[in-house]
Amino acid sequence: MFVSTATNGIDAKGRVSVPASFRSNVSGGPFDGIYVWPSFDGPWLEGGGQALMDDYLEMIEAMDPYDEARQALEQSIFGEARTLSFDANGRITLPKDLAGHAGLDGKATFVGLGRRFEIWNPDSHARRATSARTFAKENKLKLRRPSRMTEMGQ
Amino acid sequence: MFVSTATNGIDAKGRVSVPASFRSNVSGGPFDGIYVWPSFDGPWLEGGGQALMDDYLEMIEAMDPYDEARQALEQSIFGEARTLSFDANGRITLPKDLAGHAGLDGKATFVGLGRRFEIWNPDSHARRATSARTFAKENKLKLRRPSRMTEMGQ
DNA sequence: TTGTTTCCCATCAAATCCCATGTTATCCCA
């Protein structure tokens, strides 16, 4: 599970270290890396491992093949996603267009969100974290257990 | 899984490089190439590897033999598809009629969509990507978890 | 022949690999 927040530097080649705990979270499969795409909600990046993409594929394929929403989601997730594999030191190279979408310049903040994570400009993220905390406080009563227990692996 | 978008040039001989990640995605089988056919939805091409064609065959064979829809799909997919094999550098030669259907002229945009991919005129695709992003944002709630529980993490 | 397709080789940029280094966190033992 992706948890915690870490800010790492982006070097002149566009390389950035992925937090070690994120890396160990996606290790094991044949693809040693992550999937990253621009959020269609705002100026940040969405990311996850193979398992997340498999889930999205399953959810999208459950939709009607010629549903316009399905085609838009296919395009905006799979069409925009990049496979970024780790180098020997656990870094990825962020393509310029992705860095541009998120306004990344020299530093990137990785935010673990359970089954997926986000990559933010550190300043933007600080502002968002503040407002999210307020919003969480106002909505804390919405946090409740599902009526029937469901299993969640580790 | 086919992901990401890449635009490559079409040379005077009609050759175009298939993105390396697409190639590795279809490698392994006896047929070293891809299947491509004109979309019956609009001016672009549909494509995939052997696995995709096997899936379509399975789905179509599950239909009644004289179902009109079955015959239309057989004709529009298998009847129109071409097998385009890679040359030593990973290029295919696009037949003129396929290039014509998609309005390809000098450049081709490959769009990974999970199990399959599409080939677009770069300008047409840019317009579609923009509208798809808006539409995806408005319809993201249609992405539902499958009813059966899945585990978190990788 | 004439035009077309397939194969082969050359080139250039970009992505990847490899090695070195500083810094922090963890371990281990007295």
Place this chain on the structure above:
DNA sequence: TGGGATAACATGGGATTTGATGGGAAACAA
């Protein structure tokens, strides 16, 4: 518990490989 030893992590730069592309020669077809 203190403190040195060790390992893990993040970072920088050079060397090497891969990927995309262009053009020519050989095989094939009309």
